[in-house]
Amino acid sequence: MEWIRSLMLPLQGSEFAKEVDSLYMFIFWLSVVLFIGITIATLYFAWAFRFKPGRRTEHIAHNATLELAWTIIPLFIVIGIFFWGVNGYTKYAVAPGDAFQVQVVGKKWLWQFEYPDGSRYVNEIHLPVGKPVQFIMTSEDVLHDFFIPTMRVKHDVVPGRYTSVWFTPAVAGNHHVACAEYCGKGHSDMAAKIVVESQAAYELWVKEGPADLNRPPVEVGRDQYEAKGCNTCHSIDGTRGQGPSWKGIWGQKHKMKDGSEILVDENYVRESILNPQAHILEGYEAIMPAFQGLLREKELAGLIAYIKSLQ
Amino acid sequence: MGHVVSAPGKTAAESPRPQKNYLNEQSGLWSWLTTVDHKRIGIMYLIGIAIAFLLGGLMALLVRLTLLTPDHKIFGSSTPILSAEAYNQVFTLHGAIMVFLFIIPSVPAALGNFVLPLMLGAKDVAFPRLNLVSWYIYVIGAIMAVASILLGGIDTGWTFYTPYSTTTGGAVTLMTMAAFVLGFSSIFTGINFIATVHKLRAPGMGWFQMPLFVWGIYSTAIIQVLATPVLGITLVLLALERVFNVGIFDARLGGDPVLFQHFFWFYSHPAVYIMILPGMAIISELMPTFSRKTIFGYRAIAFSSIAIALISFIVWGHHMFVSGQSQMASVIFSFLTFLVAIPSGIKVLNWVATMYKGNVSLEAPMLYAISFLLLFSIGGLTGLFLGALSTDVHLTDTYFIVAHFHYVMMGGTVIAFIGGLHYWWPKMTGRMYNEFWAKVACALTFIGFNMTFLTQFFLGSQGMPRRYYNYLDQFQPLHAFSTFGSWVLGLGLFITAGCLLASLRKPYDAPDNPWGGTTLEWATQSPPITHNFEGQPVLEREPYDYRPVGAKVGH
Numbered sequence: 001m002e003w004i005r006s007l008m009l010p011l012q013g014s015e016f017a018k019e020v021d022s023l024y025m026f027i028f029w030l031s032v033v034l035f036i037g038i039t040i041a042t043l044y045f046a047w048a049f050r051f052k053p054g055r056r057t058e059h060i061a062h063n064a065t066l067e068l069a070w071t072i073i074p075l076f077i078v079i080g081i082f083f084w085g086v087n088g089y090t091k092y093a094v095a096p097g098d099a100f101q102v103q104v105v106g107k108k109w110l111w112q113f114e115y116p117d118g119s120r121y122v123n124e125i126h127l128p129v130g131k132p133v134q135f136i137m138t139s140e141d142v143l144h145d146f147f148i149p150t151m152r153v154k155h156d157v158v159p160g161r162y163t164s165v166w167f168t169p170a171v172a173g174n175h176h177v178a179c180a181e182y183c184g185k186g187h188s189d190m191a192a193k194i195v196v197e198s199q200a201a202y203e204l205w206v207k208e209g210p211a212d213l214n215r216p217p218v219e220v221g222r223d224q225y226e227a228k229g230c231n232t233c234h235s236i237d238g239t240r241g242q243g244p245s246w247k248g249i250w251g252q253k254h255k256m257k258d259g260s261e262i263l264v265d266e267n268y269v270r271e272s273i274l275n276p277q278a279h280i281l282e283g284y285e286a287i288m289p290a291f292q293g294l295l296r297e298k299e300l301a302g303l304i305a306y307i308k309s310l311q
Numbered sequence: 312m313g314h315v316v317s318a319p320g321k322t323a324a325e326s327p328r329p330q331k332n333y334l335n336e337q338s339g340l341w342s343w344l345t346t347v348d349h350k351r352i353g354i355m356y357l358i359g360i361a362i363a364f365l366l367g368g369l370m371a372l373l374v375r376l377t378l379l380t381p382d383h384k385i386f387g388s389s390t391p392i393l394s395a396e397a398y399n400q401v402f403t404l405h406g407a408i409m410v411f412l413f414i415i416p417s418v419p420a421a422l423g424n425f426v427l428p429l430m431l432g433a434k435d436v437a438f439p440r441l442n443l444v445s446w447y448i449y450v451i452g453a454i455m456a457v458a459s460i461l462l463g464g465i466d467t468g469w470t471f472y473t474p475y476s477t478t479t480g481g482a483v484t485l486m487t488m489a490a491f492v493l494g495f496s497s498i499f500t501g502i503n504f505i506a507t508v509h510k511l512r513a514p515g516m517g518w519f520q521m522p523l524f525v526w527g528i529y530s531t532a533i534i535q536v537l538a539t540p541v542l543g544i545t546l547v548l549l550a551l552e553r554v555f556n557v558g559i560f561d562a563r564l565g566g567d568p569v570l571f572q573h574f575f576w577f578y579s580h581p582a583v584y585i586m587i588l589p590g591m592a593i594i595s596e597l598m599p600t601f602s603r604k605t606i607f608g609y610r611a612i613a614f615s616s617i618a619i620a621l622i623s624f625i626v627w628g629h630h631m632f633v634s635g636q637s638q639m640a641s642v643i644f645s646f647l648t649f650l651v652a653i654p655s656g657i658k659v660l661n662w663v664a665t666m667y668k669g670n671v672s673l674e675a676p677m678l679y680a681i682s683f684l685l686l687f688s689i690g691g692l693t694g695l696f697l698g699a700l701s702t703d704v705h706l707t708d709t710y711f712i713v714a715h716f717h718y719v720m721m722g723g724t725v726i727a728f729i730g731g732l733h734y735w736w737p738k739m740t741g742r743m744y745n746e747f748w749a750k751v752a753c754a755l756t757f758i759g760f761n762m763t764f765l766t767q768f769f770l771g772s773q774g775m776p777r778r779y780y781n782y783l784d785q786f787q788p789l790h791a792f793s794t795f796g797s798w799v800l801g802l803g804l805f806i807t808a809g810c811l812l813a814s815l816r817k818p819y820d821a822p823d824n825p826w827g828g829t830t831l832e833w834a835t836q837s838p839p840i841t842h843n844f845e846g847q848p849v850l851e852r853e854p855y856d857y858r859p860v861g862a863k864v865g866h
Contacts, residue, residue: 088701160562
């Protein structure tokens with residue numbers, strides 16, 4: 001039976017996922033039985049009572065016993081399903097008091113995470129296995145939705161208020177976070193990665209940062225390009241995205257919306273990343289989120305070096 | 312009166328062709344544009360919704376084609392079929408056109424307009440001029456919707472969720488106003504039908520002698536009249552916010568984006584039943600006619616229509632279990648949602664039971680009715696996964712939802728609509744369609760539909776969110792299979808259209824009562840005369856009474 005479950009449902013990343021799956025599989029088998037029953041009855045009646053000229057049909061207008069039975073029995077079944085669903089939902093809705101709290105901000109089109117110690121990450125975080133974690137979420141622009149299929153949790157991320165999800169990661173490995181509430185062009189690319197790992201590996205990650213920064217800046221920049229979600233809007237092959245491509249822009253003069261021209265150099269790129277609204281390139285919209293406080297100095301330098309390398 | 316039990320496929324020779332009917336009594340475009348005849352207005356609606364269905368359908372095929380490969384390219388082309396922006400616009404328009412221009416007016420305004428007064432033994436609807444006005448409002452709304460496509464398009468999804476819809480570019484205001492205008496068409500039609508059912512029943516026809524199609528359309532009309540104004544108000548508020556920056560839904564202006572969802576679903580959930588109840592109403596006609604046996608549980612079906620209409624008003628929050636509404640509200644909405652499963656289940660079992668000890672022939676309308684039973688059962692049963700709170704959290708906003716509502720809306724309503732169209736086609740046009748090709752088309756539609764949408768349950772439960780342009784590589788095989796299915800489905804629907812249209816080239820060849828139906832529309836000629844009946848018909852027997860004349864009558 002496990003293979004049937006895995007045909008429909010992803011990896012069970014938490015105890016809660018198992019709980020959801022057990023109800024899912026119950027409804028699934030119930031549906032299969034009912035559907036096969038209805039199908040067989042329909043096809044059998046169509047065959048057994050197939051048209052014969054002159055066949056007299058019986059006048060059966062109703063049958064109170066039968067009708068009461070198929071009203072009341074399903075009623076009990078669905079009420080049972082209702083309580084089973086509420087039971088799981090209660091666990092989903094109430095986080096344990098000692099859960100590790102991570103602040104999440106959704107914005108077009110990236111996920112920003114802030115740990116209790118103030119360190120910030122974009123689109124990738126690590127968590128220790130077996131420790132309950134709660135995400136307190138809000139949005140900077142439109143509705144988003146924080147969806148982790150392997151954990152079976154999902155909640156809308158709403159501007160102007162806080163919502164939350166929590167779970168206890170039970171399986172080490174990479175868990176995919178998707179945006180499940182339509183938010184525009186980059187909706188399907190608004191993804192994050194949660195790396196669940198042993199306590200020791202997690203502590204090492206906290207200490208050393210998300211990536212090894214003591215490498216050539218171009219390599220650090222190339223990693224950051226994907227890790228920080230730059231690739232959602234900026235291509236590196238010249239195709240036009242929501243923002244300008246990075247290919248071949250270094251050393252060029254860019255024409256701005258206000259008519260001025262600016263040379264693409266270290267200072268301009270730095271400003272464009274940390275405070276993108278300061279100058280808007282002609283033909284593009286002012287939609288890029290500010291990365292002030294989201295990048296380490298070495299990561300920023302890496303990105304500048306990477307853009308420089310894309311000639 | 313109207314209870315002649317004839318063998319299917321009786322030829323024209325047995326019932327002599329009438330000279331005059333509603334189609335040829337007057338001619339010329341002007342006579343159509345100024346008509347107050349409910350049958351002609353029904354035909355004009357039919358043309359309107361057919362165009363909308365074609366447009367919406369082509370967009371659906373385009374969406375599926377774009378999702379065929381992860382890079383959206385086929386045959387080695389260098390550019391994607393649609394860019395991300397264009398994709399977002401196309402799926403939005405697919406939804407908006409299908410919901411507002413096709414499925415809501417499909418059964419009530421097109422088939423209902425034609426059939427309802429005939430079934431009641433009436434000359435016309437209660438307010439014939441209002442009926443024509445409704446059609447013109449529909450056309451104006453449709454033109455506004457098409458204009459908004461040309462004037463920048465919209466990319467909000469058909470749900471217009473704020474604050475995305477108040478901040479994105481494009482012709483969102485015009486499109487919401489189009490839906491606003493279309494709402495009035497729906498309201499007027501609803502008022503008209505309610506009045507017609509109350510006042511224009513033939514002598515001898517009490518409430519429980521009405522055909523079940525009338526019960527279904529009547530229930531629908533109640534929802535149309537009560538719920539549609541809420542959509543109108545909501546869309547006006549949205550337009551006010553967009554144009555004048557009034558802070559109702561936008562958190563930056565002190566509004567609440569979740570409030571919009573409450574308003575929107577307060578209409579749009581009942582609207583789901585505006586869509587499905589008429590489909591159920593058609594099945595309640597097809598089952599007894601093609602089983603040549605009375606409907607099983609007439610009153611249960613009639614009351615369950617009303618029950619569904621009433622419960623539909625208090626379940627809107629089940630669209631919002633993860634939206635940020637209060638958790639207690641979610642629990643209550645979940646409970647109420649399960650209650651609506653009961654009357655829907657009762658109907659399905661009643662229809663199946665109607666075939667028991669019947670004399671069942673499988674002409675195309677009955678094949679559609681059986682398709683409906685199977686597809687709607689899948690649609691209904693997968694609703695259990697979504698009504699339950701903990702499973703809904705995982706499944707909502709994924710392809711599971713997309714598959715579920717297509718099984719209900721398309722596998723349910725559209726299949727029933729096409730079945731009803733075949734059923735009443737001889738009455739409407741005076742011609743029999745080609746039975747062989749109609750059956751082939753039905754089979755292709757059924758197979759293609761399941762290929763397209765059964766796949767999407769698996770996509771969704773595995774975690775594929777909806778409204779996605781790019782997707783993870785692991786989902787590609789299922790996406791490709793779904794796209795192949797959409798081609799089979801499209802082929803089936805094109806053959807259906809061709810088969811029906813081809814019949815129009817023939818002379819009138821349809822008998823008055825080709826299926827042996829017992830309701831009053833079969834008691835007049837095909838096509839009917841402008842005033843429907845010669846004189847006032849009187850109901851002498853209950854509908855679906857297949858006992859020989861002279862047998863003891865009554866339940």
